[in-house]
Amino acid sequence: xxxxxxxxxxxxxxxxxxxxxxxxxxxxxxxxxxxxxxxxxxxxxxxxxxxxxxxxxxxxxxxxxxxxxxxxxxxxxxxxxxxxxxxxxxxxxxxxxxxxxxxxxxxxxxxxxxxxxxxxxxxxxxxxxxxxxxxxxxxxxxxxxxxxxxxxxxxxxxxxxxxxxxxxxxxxxxxxxxxxxxxxxxxxxxxxxxxxxxxxxxxxxxxxxxxxxxxxxxxxxxxxxxxxxxxxxxxxxxxxxxxxxxxxxxxxxxxxxxxxxxxxxxxxxxxxxxxxxxxxxxxxxxxxxxxxxxxxxxxxxxxxxxxxxxxxxxxx
Amino acid sequence: xxxxxxxxxxxxxxxxxxxxxxxxxxxxxxxxxxxxxxxxxxxxxxxxxxxxxxxxxxxxxxxxxxxxxxxxxxxxxxxxxxxxxxxxxxxxxxxxxxxxxxxxxxxxxxxxxxxxxxxxxxxxxxxxxxxxxxxxxxxxxxxxxxxxxxxxxxxxxxxxxxxxxxxxxxxxxxxxxxxxxxxxxxxxxxxxxxxxxxxxxxxxxxxxxxxxxxxxxxxxxxxxxxxxxxxxxxxxxxxxxxxxxxxxxxxxxxxxxxxxxxxxxxxxxxxxxxxxxxx
Numbered sequence: 001x002x003x004x005x006x007x008x009x010x011x012x013x014x015x016x017x018x019x020x021x022x023x024x025x026x027x028x029x030x031x032x033x034x035x036x037x038x039x040x041x042x043x044x045x046x047x048x049x050x051x052x053x054x055x056x057x058x059x060x061x062x063x064x065x066x067x068x069x070x071x072x073x074x075x076x077x078x079x080x081x082x083x084x085x086x087x088x089x090x091x092x093x094x095x096x097x098x099x100x101x102x103x104x105x106x107x108x109x110x111x112x113x114x115x116x117x118x119x120x121x122x123x124x125x126x127x128x129x130x131x132x133x134x135x136x137x138x139x140x141x142x143x144x145x146x147x148x149x150x151x152x153x154x155x156x157x158x159x160x161x162x163x164x165x166x167x168x169x170x171x172x173x174x175x176x177x178x179x180x181x182x183x184x185x186x187x188x189x190x191x192x193x194x195x196x197x198x199x200x201x202x203x204x205x206x207x208x209x210x211x212x213x214x215x216x217x218x219x220x221x222x223x224x225x226x227x228x229x230x231x232x233x234x235x236x237x238x239x240x241x242x243x244x245x246x247x248x249x250x251x252x253x254x255x256x257x258x259x260x261x262x263x264x265x266x267x268x269x270x271x272x273x274x275x276x277x278x279x280x281x282x283x284x285x286x287x288x289x290x291x292x293x294x295x296x297x298x299x300x301x302x303x304x305x306x307x308x309x310x311x312x313x314x315x316x
Numbered sequence: 317x318x319x320x321x322x323x324x325x326x327x328x329x330x331x332x333x334x335x336x337x338x339x340x341x342x343x344x345x346x347x348x349x350x351x352x353x354x355x356x357x358x359x360x361x362x363x364x365x366x367x368x369x370x371x372x373x374x375x376x377x378x379x380x381x382x383x384x385x386x387x388x389x390x391x392x393x394x395x396x397x398x399x400x401x402x403x404x405x406x407x408x409x410x411x412x413x414x415x416x417x418x419x420x421x422x423x424x425x426x427x428x429x430x431x432x433x434x435x436x437x438x439x440x441x442x443x444x445x446x447x448x449x450x451x452x453x454x455x456x457x458x459x460x461x462x463x464x465x466x467x468x469x470x471x472x473x474x475x476x477x478x479x480x481x482x483x484x485x486x487x488x489x490x491x492x493x494x495x496x497x498x499x500x501x502x503x504x505x506x507x508x509x510x511x512x513x514x515x516x517x518x519x520x521x522x523x524x525x526x527x528x529x530x531x532x533x534x535x536x537x538x539x540x541x542x543x544x545x546x547x548x549x550x551x552x553x554x555x556x557x558x559x560x561x562x563x564x565x566x567x568x569x570x571x572x573x574x575x576x577x578x579x580x581x582x583x584x585x586x587x588x589x590x591x592x593x594x595x
Binding site: 023137143146149150152251253255256260270275282289290293 | 335444445446449450451453454526530533534537538539550553554557560561564567568571572574575578579581582583586
């Protein structure tokens with residue numbers, strides 16, 4: 001366990017360093033004329049050159065990378081080219097918004113996926129099982145903006161149960177915030193549930209066929225007790241790795257859902273920065289999302305190891 | 317594309333599989349639309365008729381009209397072409413490159429295998445959506461960039477599963493026999509192992525095709541597709557979502573088109589996977 005942690009914790013900074021080179025190169029070499037983009041087509045060549053010099057864009061690439069990395073590590077992420085405010089504060093606010101949405105999604109996802117997977121697994125090869133498997137497959141294949149648009153038409157336009165925008169009015173309490181975030185969260189839940197439910201189902205089927213469950217049944221333990229006491233834990237452990245994979249999808253899905261529901265999260269910020277070629281913001285959001293992504297993978301792996309004694313022992 | 321569909325339907329013996337048969341039919345319809353839409357549309361999908369804005373679905377306009385008075389049904393049919401151009405090309409690129417890498421490293425094994433697999437593991441760590449946004453936004457939107465970005469994201473996935481299948485085949489007696497009679501490595505890979513992992517390749521190609529349609533539609537929705545005026549489905553959903561209250565059909569038509577296509581491909585991929593796993 002300890003050696004696993006040490007290995008992963010040393011690998012993560014190295015990978016992040018690689019990511020930083022990639023992000024820097026992508027944002028430095030590819031975008032072409034930044035000064036021209038910011039100032040527009042009518043600006044004179046002299047003023048474009050002056051802005052490039054002011055932004056330090058006329059220096060050699062290695063110098064600019066080291067200078068950028070140094071500033072980035074000390075928390076100085078520069079000012080946004082388009083929003084004219086420090087990127088650090090901007091990213092922090094947006095990150096908080098995205099975290100609210102992600103946690104809410106996860107809280108909805110977990111019970112739904114577990115229940116569906118367990119039900120389908122315990123009653124495998126019945127109509128219920130085929131229904132859950134079929135729907136999981138269909139919903140898991142459908143992009144979240146497609147589900148989101150259908151949800152919007154039904155629940156925001158037609159029934160008017162939920163608002164079309166995810167952004168609550170300033171001063172709204174936590175319940176109103178969640179009410180606004182329900183449709184975006186449900187679009188992500190619909191996308192991710194199927195994958196997790198399929199994993200829970202597969203491990204449930206394996207557990208239900210196992211000798212100790214049969215023994216418990218033969219002892220006359222009630223079916224509900226068998227599921228709660230014997231199946232639940234054994235079937236959910238392998239599903240934690242599936243959840244980890246879905247958390248990664250969630251980070252990507254944030255970009256799409258935040259755009260669809262006009263929600264000012266970090267995904268929407270990344271997209272806007274990429275379209276506007278707002279390099280400091282783009283670098284910071286890409287780095288932060290990359291780091292978060294790796295943290296999520298690490299946490300999922302750790303949870304899997306802590307929950308499963310077999311892996312825990314094998315890794316020691 | 318059509319060869320893949322034909323191969324898939326031949327494999328399935330569709331009579332016993334109503335869902336798979338329906339999926340194959342939906343896929344065929346969209347492929348038909350992508351190929352022949354200019355002969356099928358009631359009017360030019362780009363034709364703007366200001367007097368006919370936001371008409372709800374009727375006999376004249378089956379799926380209504382949009383903010384410029386363009387026919388939504390015509391745009392939906394025309395929108396099948398960009399996605400069914402980008403997705404199969406990206407799939408072909410990803411599967412070909414991934415298979416080449418997986419087959420080579422799986423056959424050679426040793427240090428080549430170690431190094432290549434480490435690099436691919438590191439590449440998977442970076443979230444694909446973020447990488448795609450980064451590269452498409454900065455390289456400019458064109459079919460070529462979209463195909464390259466989506467195809468590149470598939471390479472590590474395909475390489476891993478092809479390598480795994482190759483490692484299994486590597487232990488079979490026929491490979492040993494080929495090695496003993498001194499067959500060159502290239503011929504061993506292409507003539508002996510490749511035909512025996514065709515099931516893995518077919519399953520990978522179908523699954524990745526579904527992923528590619530998902531990715532192409534999503535990038536188009538994010539404004540990273542072929543640009544304004546294009547009847548692309550993702551872009552249509554994004555452009556028209558402002559009019560959701562007023563004209564929901566302008567959003568629902570392209571959204572349901574995407575849904576039907578991705579679900580059809582996912583179902584076919586699932587049936588193929590079960591067939592080959594069951595062997």
